[in-house]
Amino acid sequence: LDGVQNRFFIHLFQDSLKKQAEGQEYYYNVIDYLEKSKSDHTVFMGSKILCNIDLRALLKIHQLQGNEMTVVYKRIGSDHVSESDLLFNVDSEGHLEEAIQAKKGEVGSLVNLCTDIFIIQTDRLITALKEGQTVGATADLGQFLREMISVENTGLYEYTGYLSNIYDISSYYQTNMDMLDVHKFTSLLYSNQKIYTKLKNEVPTYYSETSEVKNSHFASGCIVEGMVEQSLVARRTKIHPEAKVKGAIIFGNNEIKAGAEVSYAILDKNVTIAEGVKVQGTKDAPIVIKKNSHVTEDVIGGASA
Structure with a gap:
């Protein structure tokens, strides 16, 4: 995204659903993009988690562990999850024991939230997508990767910085209010990872x-x-x-x-x-x-x- 030679592509999820309903290859655009990228690894990120993660550190851990796929998780209070979230049971050595669906209403305890941030070998992902669309797998790529956790050699990476799980109006509101807390604001925006935003030069307030x-x-x-x-x-x-x-x-x-x-x-x-x-x-x-x-x-x- 930062040079003349680079491009970005936008594909609508609704188009994939339509192709799936018509019996077409609904992961074609994703597979085509991955094949042309010629990258060794692919990172997938969901859209409702706010955090500032160093993908180079994630890649290093992924390579050291030698897993086909690595998933990022964060320990948070159970009152900050929704029923659409996936939780992990993790053993004392940081290995994944079980992935379970979250339940609303459990308050007070800490849980291991799947952040829907995945890193996987690109070749393996392409093969899985081709196999998946022949048997009618979900058109939702995030859900597809969640389902791969139980069948792939999957490792975990614990993220320890600021993170917010935004799944409704109340959590969206609270996340914004968090930015008025100097410690949370600094943790998110002024870590070693730079955040690039769109420039808008105009008079000050x-x-x-x-x-x-x-x-x-x-x-x-x-x-x-x-x-x-x-x-x-x-x-x-x-x-x-x-x-x-x-x-x-x-x-x-x-x-x-x-x-x-x-x-x-x-x-x-x-x-x-x-x-x-x-x-x-x-x-x-x-x-x-x-x-x-x-x-x-x-x-x-x-x-x-």
């Missing part, structure tokens, strides 16, 4: 004399004239005088007008909160306001607009 800000993050281009506490505010948002924002995630191009109050809420892009209007959720059930909304009446409790 302006704080007027009437503004009052406590423990919050602001992107560039904002105008802050009201009170903001324990919140994350994206680019080009305007918070008018006497407006109050607390425990909120504010996406870009929003406007919180004079006297409005927003607490424990997630506001998508281009949202306007009218003067004096209250949007109030709770820490456990934040309110979500959809993109391009103009909120003119109070939204209180667990409702979402």
Whole structure:
């Protein structure tokens, strides 16, 4: 991705499902990509785990162990998993004993969460995909690799840095709030692994004399004239005088007008909160306001607009 000679490819999961239903080779695009890559190893990452992992260290452990596939896991509290998650029973030497489906409602104990980060020999993956689509295996590549755990020579790699498992609105909200904790923020963003983001050069955020800000993050281009506490505010948002924002995630191009109050809420892009209007959720059930909304009446409790 970092040079003229490199390319990236986008394939839609729905296309694979359609091809599978029509009896076609639904892993063709993936296999074609892998064959043309000419790489010795392939890394697969799911989309709901937030972490900062050193893939070079993972590759080194994978090569030292001599396994066909290595899976990354993290020890977390059982109240931070969903029923769609896979858990590992690990022996005292760090070897995989059993992979089991998570159960919701178990609180307090530590579990070994499968992060859906896999590294596998590319040739072996290509062979498995070709065999899988001939017998009607799942079109979901992540689930396909999960099912390979029980049949392959699989090793484990324990990740010990910051990690968040995002599987619903509440966990998404809490993960963002974690970034207001200096230790978690630093662990994720300022480790030895650099994080590259899209550049957006514009004027810095302006704080007027009437503004009052406590423990919050602001992107560039904002105008802050009201009170903001324990919140994350994206680019080009305007918070008018006497407006109050607390425990909120504010996406870009929003406007919180004079006297409005927003607490424990997630506001998508281009949202306007009218003067004096209250949007109030709770820490456990934040309110979500959809993109391009103009909120003119109070939204209180667990409702979402």
